[in-house]
Amino acid sequence: MKLAVVGGGSTYTPELIDGFARLSDVLPIEELVLLDPAAERLDLVGGLARRIFAKQGHSGRVTTTSDLEAAVDGADAVLLQLRVGGQAARQQDETWPLECGCVGQETTGAGGLAKALRTVPVVLDIAERVRSANPDAWIIDFTNPVGIVTRALLQAGHKAVGLCNVAIGFQRRFAGLLGVAPAEVHLDHVGLNHLSWETGVRLGGPGGKDVLPDLLAAHGDAIAESLHLPRPLLDRLGAVPSYYLRYFYAHDEVVRELRDQPSRATEVAAMERELLALYGDPALDEKPELLAKRGGAFYSEAAVDLAASLLGGGGSAVQVVNTRNGGTLPFLPDDAVIEVQARVDHRGAAPLPVAPLDPLYSGLIAGVTAYEDLALRAALHGSRDAVFGALLAHPLVGQYAYAEQLTDQLIAHNREHLAWA
Secondary structure, eight states: EEEEEEEETSTTHHHHHHHHHHHTSOOOSEEEEEEEOOHHHHHHHHHHHHHHHTTTTOOOOEEEEOOOHHTTOSSSSSEEETTHHHHHHHHHHHHHHGTOOOOOSSSSSHHHHHHHHHHHHHHHHHHHHHHHHHOOOOOEEESSSHHHHHHHHHHTOOOEEESHHHHHHHHHHHHHTTTTTTGGGGEHHHHEETEEEEEEEEEETTSSEEEEEHHHHHHHHHHHHOOOOOOOHHHTTEEEEEGGGGHHHHHHHHHHHHHOOOOOOHHHHHHHHHHHHHTTTTTOSSOOGGGGGGGGHHHHHHHHHHHHHHTSSSSOSSSEEEETTTTTEEEETTEEEEEEEEEEEEEEEEEOOOOOOOOOHHHHHHHHHHHHHHHHHHHHHHHHHHHHHHHSSSSTTOOOOHHHHHHHHHHHHHGOOOOOT
């Protein structure tokens, strides 16, 4: 089995490598190719990857390259984890929206739209080259904004599934609070990528007892604190929102915080410099503790599980993924991409039925889906009017004066990445 990782020079990658090395019985990789145009980073990450494999006794071969065709030739699955424009672009995404009082974040709001516009054309070009090399290869997208990118891939007819680590993070957290193995915890996870709620926590499988009320009663304060949301809100929802919902539920509070502290991009850039120095130590043969602060916790377990199931191995039958709606949420178009529990096998991901949603959730999901549709149109066809329309539709922007100003800012900061600008 051959897997290729596009963006393999990312400081995230050792998290992924650690999972591949530990879980070789689930996903028996013969060749793992790390692809990245940044040769120096790739050498550091590739060296550490080989040492991690060796320490774990993994017999697979780790290679590195900057040649996409060579990387994906014969690959059974291709994982996408690229960042167009690097941390410098992320720094911009997180700062210029604040100038008009809108949240600055790399996956939602105006910053998220900028990332989508930079990313979708690049990903689609990569996907076409993957399809030319091997039409049967699966594409697993971890590149943000996952929902929009996955929708672009599926609309273009690619064999693709989107992946995020939010759900597996909740699963592991809840399992620890409940004192059970993670495999015993099934989440009623519903929504869009970075706009999701845990509406139930079931023990033993999809039909198991819902222990979410008990979980909130016993541990609601700790859960709320971890989300930086008030406990009474969780009680009123009767659900646990993704921490990304804070950008909606406490928007103005978040904007004030973001204006008064260094951006996440600044923190990550400093962390990456330290991580790359660690990766260069020939004695290091495991992922360093600092990597946990970089983000992407449990990404490796989720990626292994998904890849194993898609490739006919021993992955879990039911997983939280980003996939085509196909009537699962009846208030959305069939071709919308939703993030829900799905049955995954070699044919792809088929969403499990979802109980009817209260308008408190469905209204916001529908609004953000409409924005994502407009964002994808802007990414595919490109024009100032298309960007303005997407921003005007976004619940975190909405006002026409803000949308006008943000449109000009977005284009000015991203002109080198926008072929039409």
